[in-house]
Each structure stands twice: as structure tokens, then as C-alpha cells.
Amino acid sequence: MKKKLWIWQCLLLVAIFAFWHVATHPEILPPFVWDNPDRAAFFFGEPVKIFKAVYVWFAGGEIYPHLWVTLQETALAFVIGSALGLGIGLWLGLTPFASALLDPYIKAANAMPRVVLAPIFMVWFGLGIWSKVALGVTLVFFIVFFNVYQGVKEVSPVVLNNATMLGASRRQLLRFVYLPSATSWVFSSLHTSVGMAFVGAVVGEYLGSAKGVGYLIHMAEGSFDINTVFAGILVLTIFALVLDFAVSFAERRLLVWRPTQGETQPH
Amino acid sequence: MTIAVSFEKITCTFAAKGGGSYTAVKDVDLSIAAGEFVSVVGPTGCGKSTLLNVAAGLLKPSSGVTRIFGEPLAGVNRRAGYLFQSEALMPWRSALDNVTAGLEFRGEDKAAARAKGEDWLARVGLAGFGDRYPHQLSGGMRKRVSLAQMLILDPQILLMDEPFSALDVQTRSLMENELLELWNADRKSVLFITHDLEEAISLSDRVVVLSAGPATHPIGDYRIDLPRPRDVSEIRLTPAFIALHDRIWHAMKEEVLKGYRQTRNRTSA
Numbered sequence: 001m002k003k004k005l006w007i008w009q010c011l012l013l014v015a016i017f018a019f020w021h022v023a024t025h026p027e028i029l030p031p032f033v034w035d036n037p038d039r040a041a042f043f044f045g046e047p048v049k050i051f052k053a054v055y056v057w058f059a060g061g062e063i064y065p066h067l068w069v070t071l072q073e074t075a076l077a078f079v080i081g082s083a084l085g086l087g088i089g090l091w092l093g094l095t096p097f098a099s100a101l102l103d104p105y106i107k108a109a110n111a112m113p114r115v116v117l118a119p120i121f122m123v124w125f126g127l128g129i130w131s132k133v134a135l136g137v138t139l140v141f142f143i144v145f146f147n148v149y150q151g152v153k154e155v156s157p158v159v160l161n162n163a164t165m166l167g168a169s170r171r172q173l174l175r176f177v178y179l180p181s182a183t184s185w186v187f188s189s190l191h192t193s194v195g196m197a198f199v200g201a202v203v204g205e206y207l208g209s210a211k212g213v214g215y216l217i218h219m220a221e222g223s224f225d226i227n228t229v230f231a232g233i234l235v236l237t238i239f240a241l242v243l244d245f246a247v248s249f250a251e252r253r254l255l256v257w258r259p260t261q262g263e264t265q266p267h
Numbered sequence: 268m269t270i271a272v273s274f275e276k277i278t279c280t281f282a283a284k285g286g287g288s289y290t291a292v293k294d295v296d297l298s299i300a301a302g303e304f305v306s307v308v309g310p311t312g313c314g315k316s317t318l319l320n321v322a323a324g325l326l327k328p329s330s331g332v333t334r335i336f337g338e339p340l341a342g343v344n345r346r347a348g349y350l351f352q353s354e355a356l357m358p359w360r361s362a363l364d365n366v367t368a369g370l371e372f373r374g375e376d377k378a379a380a381r382a383k384g385e386d387w388l389a390r391v392g393l394a395g396f397g398d399r400y401p402h403q404l405s406g407g408m409r410k411r412v413s414l415a416q417m418l419i420l421d422p423q424i425l426l427m428d429e430p431f432s433a434l435d436v437q438t439r440s441l442m443e444n445e446l447l448e449l450w451n452a453d454r455k456s457v458l459f460i461t462h463d464l465e466e467a468i469s470l471s472d473r474v475v476v477l478s479a480g481p482a483t484h485p486i487g488d489y490r491i492d493l494p495r496p497r498d499v500s501e502i503r504l505t506p507a508f509i510a511l512h513d514r515i516w517h518a519m520k521e522e523v524l525k526g527y528r529q530t531r532n533r534t535s536a
């Protein structure tokens with residue numbers, strides 16, 4: 001069943017590209033929306049040319065430095081944002097006064113559309129990778145922070161009492177109970193936060209940079225080279241899928257202790 | 268005779284939700300001798316667990332003193348192990364890591380702790396299950412891990428809060444027998460909370476009956492002079508057991524009905 005589904009999914013993908021090709025190629029169909037037969041290709045690009053552009057990127061090796069920069073930005077934004085979210089989430093989760101004091105500010109900061117900060121980060125950190133990392137961090141931080149904060153409040157009081165009775169000091173409770181519990185919440189938001197780090201990197205590059213896949217798209221757009229724009233989008237999509245796959249793999253390795261639904265229990 | 272735990276005029280008053288206060292236990296005097304197995308029975312919601320938490324030092328009483336081997340208790344009771352009613356294992360740690368957690372908190376050597384943990388897992392019948400995570404174990408197995416986790420620290424006092432109430436009947440009597448066997452090996456003082464009178468009689472040296480809440484206090488103290496070692500499922504059929512059960516149940520019945528009426532009124536109000 002699963003194999004069959006996989007075949008159907010591939011067929012659907014082929015069908016989409018075939019439709020795209022037929023609808024945009026100037027010579028296959030008579031023009032039916034625009035009078036000019038080249039107009040469809042101008043707006044929507046042509047799959048063959050897009051694939052060619054992607055091929056040239058990879059074959060010529062031109063794309064690798066850009067991908068590497070985007071990957072670096074994503075990874076740094078994820079790691080720094082998660083670490084900050086974990087630390088501050090733990091701190092506020094364990095100190096009711098500080099969390100009550102900062103509550104409205106955190107809500108305001110989270111409600112603010114963070115993309116508008118990008119120009120400010122560019123002024124602060126320049127056009128290199130760090131302004132993109134900063135943007136990604138602001139996106140990742142809140143996801144991890146809210147998850148950890150909630151996670152700390154929901155640590156089972158029985159588990160806490162048990163650890164206390166087993167002789168754990170306050171610091172040991174933090175290290176052996178709160179931290180692992182909070183980390184598991186970080187992992188439960190892993191897909192979203194890695195995705196957000198990626199969004200921050202690409203949007204940052206798009207708004208001003210000299211390297212990265214977002215920069216490639218931006219440059220192509222400036223010269224109305226729609227095929228290269230789509231090629232960039234295609235590369236980003238595949239890159240995001242690979243990233244998501246890597247995250248799923250890491251998750252499976254790190255959360256073995258978590259019950260999965262439908263798993264049988266030995267008796 | 269050494270007294271392991273003694274409650275002296277323990278009163279616990281809690282702030283109630285809609286303002287005012289609720290006295291869960293009032294003027295409780297109770298003592299447990301070293302090496303004695305004492306069960307406390309009472310109607311549901313009468314404050315049995317409150318008393319246990321006081322003995323553990325997890326809850327500070329509103330008034331009264333708890334003495335542990337003669338010394339007044341301040342803070343967490345370091346001489347006691349606690350077996351909780353609900354799931355208390357750390358789900359992110361394997362069975363073995365859960366068992367050795369207490370040793371790790373004490374800063375004991377890792378390899379030695381591991382060996383000791385394996386030994387304790389074997390003692391509770393879980394040899395070879397060390398690398399399983401709690402969710403991969405059945406309810407009975409998780410209770411055994413909890414038991415090993417508590418006993419590995421060799422506490423002088425065992426506090427147990429209806430530890431077997433969530434288990435099915437067969438697993439339960441198995442676990443009760445195993446508990447008796449482990450206890451028999453080095454007779455620690457036990458304060459065992461249960462709502463099940465049969466369980467209380469079959470395990471204990473003494474059964475203390477609590478009144479219905481609020482302001483719970485002991486209303487009866489019965490010595491169980493049944494011979495040891497016991498088999499919990501067999502001893503329930505002996506005439507001596509039945510006579511004891513009749514006597515204690517007679518004293519308890521009125522309180523159980525009172526407790527039942529109160530919970531019913533509280534839920535319908």
C-alpha cells in the first residue's frame with residue numbers, strides 16, 4: 001500500500017510538471033489567455049529551462065557556496081535561538097515573579113512582525129551572515145521559548161517529588177528533571193523551529209546580502225529572469241525537504257523514550 | 268523499642284478554593300516502631316496522603332511535630348523512601364538509569380552504581396529490562412522499577428501511598444508478596460497507605476483506621492498477629508484473617524459511609 005502510494009505521488013509530480021510545460025511552452029498550445037505566445041512563459045517560466053538552470057548551477061558548482069551560506073545561517077539561527085529560548089524559558093518558568101513582570105513584553109515582542117527588524121539587523125550586523133542569523137534567532141526564539149516555558153510548568157509534580165525524595169538538590173532537580181523535560185519540548189517544536197530558522201535566513205538574504213540562495217532569487221528577479229527565480233525556489237524547496245528529513249531522523253534518535261501511538265507494550 | 272516515625276498533634280489546614288480553609292487532618296498522634304509494618308486505612312479523600320507527605324517532609328504541617336528516630340523533622344526526610352501512587356519514573360531515563368538516579372544524586376561512582384542498579388533490577392524480577400524506557404514497560408513492571416529505585420538507597424523508612432491501587436488484581440497480589448519478601452530481608456519501618464482493608468491486614472503488623480474527613484484522626488489501632496512469612500492470597504482465607512477483617516470493617520463502616528455521603532454532597536452541591 002505504501003509503495004503504491006509512493007508511485008502515485010511521483011506520478012502526480014510528473015503530471016504537474018507536464019501540465020506546466022504544456023501550458024507555458026509557446027508552441028504546443030495555441031495562445032488562449034494572452035495574444036502573445038511568449039507571455040505565459042514570461043509569467044510562469046518554463047520547467048525545461050528551470051531544470052536546465054538548476055542543472056547548470058549544480059554541474060558548474062556555482063550553487064554550492066550559496067547553499068552553504070544559507071545552511072550556515074539556518075543552523076546558527078536554530079542553535080542560538082534554541083539555546084536562548086531554552087535558557088530563558090527555564091528561567092522564567094522557574095521564577096514566577098520574573099515571568100509575571102516580563103509577561104506583557106514577551107507577548108508584545110512575539111506579536112510584532114519580526115521581518116521588519118531585518119533592516120535594523122543589517123545596520124547592526126552588516127550584510128554578512130550575522131544579520132540573517134539574528135533575524136532567524138528572533139523567529140526561532142519564541143517558538144522554543146513558549147514550548148519550554150509551558151513544558152517547565154507541566155513537569156509532573158509526582159516526578160519532581162520523587163526525585164526530591166531520592167535526594168536531588170534544587171540544582172540537581174534543574175539538571176536532571178527540568179532540563180531533560182524542557183529539552184523534550186524543544187524537540188517537539190523541532191520541525192517548526194528549523195523551518196523558521198530557514199525562513200529567517202532566506203528572507204534576510206532576499207532583503208540584502210551578497211551570498212545565499214535568497215540572494216540568487218533576488219538577483220534573478222531584478223533582471224526579470226523568471227526561470228532562475230523558479231529554479232531558486234525549487235532548490236530551496238528541495239533543501240527544506242532534506243532539512244526536514246534530517247530533523248525527523250534526529251528526532252527519532254533523540255526521543256526514543258517517548259511513547260508513539262499504536263506501539264505495542266511488552267508485558 | 269525505637270520509634271522510627273512519630274506524629275505529635277499533627278494538624279494540616281489548607282486554604283480552600285472559594286476562600287476559607289479546610290482542615291484535612293487534625294491532632295494526629297501516631298507512631299511507627301523501627302521495623303514495624305503499619306498500614307493506614309480510611310475512606311477516600313480523608314487525608315491519608317497528606318499524612319504521608321508530612322512524614323516525607325514534602326508537606327509542612329500547620330502545627331505539630333514529626334519526629335524521625337527522635338529528631339524533629341525539618342525539610343525533606345532523608346531517611347525515608349517514597350513509593351508514589353501514580354507514575355513517578357522519569358520517562359526520559361531507561362529503567363536502569365531510573366533505578367540508579369538516587370545514587371547519581373549522591374554522586375556515587377558510575378560503574379558501581381550501574382552494577383548495583385543491575386542487581387536491584389534482578390531482585391525485583393526485571394533482569395535484562397534495564398535499557399527499556401518506562402513507556403515500554405507494563406504498569407506492574409514500572410512499579411517494580413519504582414520499588415528498586417527506592418530500595419537501592421537503603422532508606423530506613425518506607426512510605427507507600429496506595430502503590431498498587433492502579434494494578435490489576437493478579438499483578439497486585441504478586442507485587443504484595445514480593446514487597447513482603449523484600450521487607451522480610453531487612454525489616455524496615457513501613458507506613459503503608461491504602462483504602463483496601465484486605466491489603467492492609469495481609470501486609471501489616473498494625474492497621475490504623477482513620478475517620479472520614481475533614482479533620483481526620485485515627486479512630487482505631489489494631490494489632491495484626493497473623494504469622495509470618497505470609498502469602499497474601501492464602502492468608503485471606505484463614506479464619507483469623509476473617510475475624511480481624513470483621514472487627515476492623517465494623518469500626519470502619521460508619522466512617523466509610525460518612526465519607527461517601529460527604530463526597531456525594533460535595534459533588535452534587
